[in-house]
Amino acid sequence: MLAQFAVLLGIAGLLIVGMFVYPRWRVRRAVHKAFPLAYSAILRRDLPQYRHLAPDLQWQLKKRIQQFLFEKTFVGCAGLEVTDQMRVLIAARACMLLLNRETEVYPGLSHILIYPSVFVVPREFRTEDGLTVESRQVLSGESWSDGRVLLAWDQVMPPEGQIPGHDVVMHEFAHQLDGEDGVVDGAPDLGSQQRYQVWSRVMRDCYRRHAQMLAHGEHSTIDAYGQTNAAEFFAVSTETFFTNPHGLSMEFPDLFRLLRQFYHVDPREWAGS
Ligand SMILES: [Zn+2]
Known part of the structure; x- marks a missing residue:
């Protein structure tokens, strides 16, 4: 009986480690790595606010970016090849909203889908008469509650600034x-x-x-x-x-x-x- 209890306790312990401790440890390890110099160069070149941030906020931003890049999956759509510039800048702009705040890094978000340019999505809406009408909407970005954000790269970094x-x-x-x-x-x-x-x-x-x-x-x-x-x-x-x-x-x-x-x-x- 005691042996069975010990086995159950061991299994429960392994489950806790597997479900909670190990994922947290992996995130911590990713965040504690040195921030790549190439990423810092992207921030200095393409994120206007970065150079003016206090050193503490720059440090916070880099840690958040590392966690974001570790946890989220970027997907290129319509033939787009995802680059480090895209990943770092999208993560940076998203994480600017989290500075100085006690929060996780968008825990409900799993995927960022990047289109080369504005994209078209089908829409349904109801008229005042109760009719359902289908239409198509052109979008530069969209946030879904199922853990996805869609973005058009030429709207994230408009060629004209x-x-x-x-x-x-x-x-x-x-x-x-x-x-x-x-x-x-x-x-x-x-x-x-x-x-x-x-x-x-x-x-x-x-x-x-x-x-x-x-x-x-x-x-x-x-x-x-x-x-x-x-x-x-x-x-x-x-x-x-x-x-x-x-x-x-x-x-x-x-x-x-x-x-x-x-x-x-x-x-x-x-x-x-
Ligand atoms: Zn909106």
Whole structure:
């Protein structure tokens, strides 16, 4: 009886090691390796914010990138060959959203599918009469709740350069963060009821003001696509927060403060004036 119990205990121990301890150990080992010099060169050349980050944030970013590259699978679509530049830059932009935060590296995400250019996906929507209509939508990126993100490489790295306020990688990974609490609704996991109340008040007010500005033909720092719904407003605000922080803080100071609290960074420190 005692021998059987000991055998069961041994099997349980092996299962725990196999399921939890060994995977964690493998991740730790990957993260503790030296960051390849070729990857650092890619960051310095192609990620404008990188050179202006404080050394501690550069270090954090590199560790997150290593974990991201270890855990996620990149797939080239429509004949695209995935390069280190693609892997490192997509991981870097995604991990900019995780700096200074106590979090895993997109635990629900497994695959990044990269297309050479914008891609077409079939869509179904219901009309007011209840009819189901099929259409085709052209996309530069898309975030799925089954663990996949789709990206068009020429939108990640536009040949004409990045436009302030636009970053398709940050946009799609904001959707991933949003979905970590089980629903993509414009509010990521905030931890407390009080924080949800503040979040929804600020987001709602800014969403309305943004819509009013557009309705009156005024220019808004936040892209018009943010008007689509609450989830898109959060994703587009995230792009603006990281790539046009001065513009956002001047035009929507409450929203800027809210995102600064959530992301635990102030991108104005890296963006110059
Ligand atoms: Zn979106």
